[in-house]
Each structure stands twice: as structure tokens, then as C-alpha cells.
Amino acid sequence: MEKRKIGLTTKVLIALGVGLVTGILVYNLPAGTLKDTILINGLFQFLGQVFLRGIMMLVVPLVFVSLVNGAANMGDVKKLGRVGSKTIVFYMSTTAVAIIISLVLGVFFKPGVGLDMGAIQTVDVTINQKIPLVQVLYEMIPNNVVGAMASGNMLQIIVFALFTGIGLSLLGEKGQYLASFFQKLNDLIMKLVEIVMLFAPIGVFGLIAKTFATLGYTALLPLMKYVGLVYLALLIQATVVYGSLFKVFANLSLRKFYKKFSPAMFVAFSTASSGATIPFSLDICEKKLGISKDISSFTIPLGATINMDGTAMMQGIASLFIAQAYGIEMTLPMMLTIVLTATLASIGTAGVPGAGAIMLSMVLQSVGLPLEGLGLIMGIDRLVDMGRTSINVTGDAVCTSIIAKSENAMDLEVFNS
Template sequence: MGLTRKILLGMSAGAAIGIGINLLGESQLVGAGVNNVINLYLTEGLFDVIGRIFIASLKLMVVPLVLVSLISGACSLSEGSRIGPLAGKTILLYMVTTAIAITLALCLALIFQPGVGVNETVAGAVSGFEPKESPPLSEVLVNIFPTNPVAAMAEGNMLQIIVFALLMGYAISRCGEPGQRVAALFSDLNTVVLRMVGVLMVFAPYGVFALLAKTFAQLGFEVLLQLAKYFSVVLGALLVHALVVYSVLLKLLSGLNPIELLKKMRSTMMFAFSTASSGATIPVTLATVEKRLGVDNKIAAFTVPLGATINMDGTAIMQGVATVFIAQFFGIEIGLTGFLTVILTATLASIGTAGVPGVGLIMLGMVLQQVGLPLEGIAIVIGVDRLLDMVRTAVNITGDAVVSSVVAKSEGALDEETYYDANYNSVSINDNNTIGAH
């Protein structure tokens, strides 16, 4: 059985058991004592421990993988002049897809009007919600550049790590023979780190099972039913963006068959759905983009970590629908100018707030402030945000793969034989514990 099927089986089993635990807790079939035991030793015990260990193991790999892979890729750009155009194309594409995502979300929200007729009791203690304050833009821009690369790696500050890795890779490529020796070292380190990722992927189905079992065990269906219209609009927008918008962009900008990309990204999307973290999924996304889509390391090593940091199409969709939902809920008209402001603010904020904790809600707070909507409205949508967060993470990493493929094709760094190779229809672990074909 390939890794894709194992992960799918783990997801299905985890969701089924989690839903069963949730229904059991809401029913009167067992006493409060039994429910407390299940919650203490299973949901918050076994499932929580396994899931957190698995996420921690993945995060362990993120910094060394991004640093080593990006330095190795930047070294191969021996003519440093390519770094500028590569970065420009990548950032522009990420911003364009984000703008399209939020425009799509606003259109669907205006058509289906998810906030009309929603009872105020859905919000619960709306007045008690205190959104985090967003940092000033000047501070965010300054913080992109590291003062201490070791501290940046210790804190997992991806933008600072990317800046440091690009600078070091550029310097190595211009150092002649000493640079070649260092470049060979990083190339070997990259191979070793990818093998470590392969070792961890053996345990992916079990980690996925535990994560989903805990999530669905704690997910209350009452809130989901109350916010069903909002939930459905966000979910529909996410699916349209992932399956239609990305496919059209990939075909128009590169001529590649989008069906091949979606098939080869299935297991990675399921993985992202389970972890709900683009950062934790970086090792898997990077391996898939390189090994199965044929994107050269020097491109993938830059576009994937950057995308996991600033590409927030899924979050932008949530913001678009949530903005309309909150405006309708409070009966506030924001007009065409307001909607254009939402598109511009969310697109720029996707880069400006990268790396800030709780970035999704901070971005939503910034958007609401710009159009004069009450920040307390965020509390209304929080109830179903966890499940939607899982879906939008899968959308985000799909966007990373699409942009990586488009940029690689434009740079002549895409192996189309690998991209169209039917043997790469599933991820598996080879004998040497590296991720490869099955």
C-alpha cells in the first residue's frame, strides 16, 4: 500500500472515531464519568500526545530543510542576477492568486449572502472577544531582515531565514573554488535532510489519524449547523479556487496539464489538511514538488518556503466571505469602494503579516478595520474556523505547487518527463528512506 492510501486510511479512521466520540459525548448513552475518562485518556491523552509529537517532528525538519535546500539552490544560480527576477516573478504570482482568491470570495458571498437572517445568539459572547493588535507596517518590513540568523532559526522566522539563505547562497556562488567546496557540502546535507524527512513520513498515517481523531472529537456540530451557510460559502470558494482557478492559471501561464499536478498533490493536500499548517507541511510539499512535479531544487527551494510564509489564498478567501458575513450580520453597507479596499488590504497583508502568530485572524482584523466593521464580529466565525483552516491549508500548499511549476517552466527548470510520468502517481518510501515514486 502506497503512502497516499495509508494517509487516506488514517484520515478516514481518525475522522470516524473522532465523530463517534463527539456523538457519544452529546448523547445520554454513557455517563459523565465515562465521557471524562474518554476525554482525559483518549482525546486529550493518547491522540493529543501522538499528534503533537508528530507535528513537533515535522517542525524539527522545517528550518534545516529550508536553510540547506535554499542555500543549495541559490548556489546553483551561479549568475546571481537570476535571483532578482526569480523572486519578482514568484512574489507577483503569489499576490495575483491572493487577489483573485479574495475577489472570488467576495463575489460568492454577495451572491449567497451568508450573514442574512443569522440569529445573534450564534455569536455567543461576542462582546468578550479581544482581537490581537496588528503590528505597524514599518516594524513588519524591518523584521524581514535578520540581525541574528541563529535567533531567526531558533524562532522559526521563515522570512528572515530565507533572506539569510539567499545572501549566503549568492556569496557561495561568487567565491570560486572555496565556494564550490561549501556548495558540495550543502548539496550533501540536502540529501541527508531529505532522507530524514523520508524516515518521518513512515509515521505520517499514524500522526494524521491522531490529529483528525482529536479534531473531530472536539468539533461541536451545533455551531457547524448554525453557521452552515457561512461554512458552505467558504468551503465552496476554497474548492473552486483550488480546482478551477489554479488549473486555469497553470494552463494559461505554463501550458502544463493541471490534472497531473492535482493527482500528484493529493497526498500532500491530505497531509496539509490533517496538520492545518503550511509550515509543518513544507518538507512534504518541497519533496513532492521536486520529486514528483520535476521542479528544479534551485526553484523549489525558494518558492515553496516563501509560499508557505506569504501565500495565503485560503486565508484571503475566509477573509472575503467573513467580511461580507459580518457586514450583513451587523447590517452595515460597505459599498464598492469598501470591497476594493478589502481586496487591496488582504492582498498586501498576506505578505505584510507573514510570520506573525495568529496571522489569519490578525489579517481579518486589519481588513475589518479598513472598512469600518466591528472587530467583535470575528468571534462569530471562530466556531467553525478550525475545520475551514484545515481546508484552506490544503488550498495554500496547492497554490505553492502551482506557482513553483509556473516559475520553473518560465526559467527552463522544469523536468516535464517527471511531471508527466505516470509512475509518480503516489508517494512512497524507498529502501533508502527517501521520498520517491510508487
């Protein structure tokens, strides 16, 4: 009888579990060379960073090339505009819904009421100056394309890639040679992604082991209500909101979607980076969900930059948590301001670990809550960051599936296989 191969999903899940247990065991070791130098900052750091840097090495060329192909292959600028408007409306709507759900849960469960502030180890945080929305919008256009790519400015890369793709499309036959070159370049990058994915279980083990070996579980105890509420909100978004959208707009099986998309969710959980998960999401969308490259290569990179459902949920709960911890009454106008600010703040926030804290500082400033409150939750933010990033990338794939179905750009045989 032929031995059944273990799939990537299973390997990553096993690595995640083993890394978690290993990390907690190492956390309980006495401080010293073995724990701090050899394991945490040696082996775990090396395995995690080699994998993470391998992915990040491919993100900028992958986003640029896939978006150029996506825009060029649509052939019709009207179609690009139609898909683009659907995508942005979907992303902004689900982000707003996510914040509203989180605020309702925060008001109902009151995570910050009765908190022993002395039990929490606060962390000093440096808050960047708030950038006006107008500046965010005009800075989407790069004044130096090479500089944008060197610094990994995703919004600027996306704008230039779409501009290039539209130009190729308008060139028609004259641009066929260049369009063919971009297709071959895309094939090469996806092959490199496949190679990096082989190391995913090892990288996931290193990243998770280092996280829990550093934080342990004791840091969680005084903030358990806050962390638990964030994960409850994320679960509601993943099942109720996405499930309803899948049923109403696509009439597809959410269970089947999650079964196939779960490897990307596990990578997002371990890396806490939407940007690092782009290669995995694109690969799964095309090969397992049956989504046309033209659609996924447009919506997935864009979503990793502007769609932050999970992060938005954390912001709503964190804002109420901080207000309640400091005994500040949260009024309805303040909550509406949080919904608007967090939705707009999601545009242009980098898909990297810890970016949610920058967004949260903007939200707190908008309603006059003390920025010192950030220090209460930053110590365990990595644990929350992993969960919210998983929902961020899941929202991108849900949107991509629905839009692909509406544009007849989805192979249902592949999805249902």
C-alpha cells in the same frame, strides 16, 4: 501475483476518513475520563503532536538549507532576481484574485443575512496590535540570526538564507567546499523528512480525530452557509483559477498535478499549517513533479510565508459575513480596501494554525468592522483553517510548476510518468 503496495496518498486519505468518523463518535460520548483524558487529550493529542512536532523540528533547518542551495545553485544573480520577481508577482496576483472571488460570492450568497446570532457560541479572541507594513518590511532583515531561527521567524530566515546563497554563488570556486557541504546537509534533512513521512497516516488520524471529537458537527449547523461558501470559493480557486493558469502558462495536466500533489494537500488539511507542509511539498515537487531543486527550494518556502490564497478567500467571505450579521452595508471602496489590505497582510503572516485570524483582525480594522465579529467564527475556525491551508500550499506548488516550466527547469518525463 505480487500484492500491490498501498501508497502514502491512500494511507493518509484512509487515516483522514477514519479520524473524522472516530472523532464524531467520540464527540457523542458522555464527558468523563475516557472521552476527555484518555482519548481527546491523551491518545489523539499524543499521536497528532508527535507527528506535528516531528515535522516542525525539521522546518527551520530545511527552509534555511534548501534556500541557501537554491540561491547558490542558480549561479547567476540575474536569474535569481528573475525567478524571484516572477514568484512574487504570481503570489500577489493569485492572492488578489482569490479575495475578489470570495467578495463576489459573499455579495451573491449573503452568508450573514438572516443569521440567528443567539444560535452561535461566540469565542473571546485577543487581537494583537496592528503592525504597520513599513515595520513588516524592515523587520524582514534579522538583527539576530540565531534568534530568528530559535523563534522560527520565517521571513527573517528566508532573507538570511538568500543572502548566504548569493554570497556562496559570488565566491565561485572558493565557495565550492561550503556549497558541497550544504548539498550534503540538504540530502540528510530530506532523508529525515522521509522518515517522518512514514508516520503521516498515524499523525493525520490523531489530528483529525481530536478536531472533530472537540468540535463535533453541531457547532457547524448555524454557520453552515459561511463554511460551505468558504469551501466553494476554495474549490473555484483550485479548479478554475489554478486550472486556467496551468493551461495558459505551463500547458500541463491539472488532473495529473493534483493526483501527485494530493499527499501534501492532505497533510496541510490535517495540520492546518503551511510551514509543517514544506517538507512534503519539496519532496513531491522534486520526485513526482520533476521540478529542479534550484526552483522549488526557493519558491516553496517563500510561498509558505507570503502566499495565502486560501486564507485570503476566508478573509473576504468572513468580512462580508460579519458585516451582514451586524447589518452593516459593505460599500465598493470598503471592498477594494479589503482586497488591498488582505493582499499586503499575507506578507509575513506565519504559516501556523490560526494565523488567518490575526490577518482577519487587520482586515476588519482597515474597514471599521467590529472586531467582536471574530468571536462568531473562531469557534469553528479550525475546520475552515484546514481547507484554506490546503489551498495555500497548492498555490505554492502551482506557482513552482509554472515558473520551473518557464525556466526549463522541469523534467516533463517525471511529471507525465
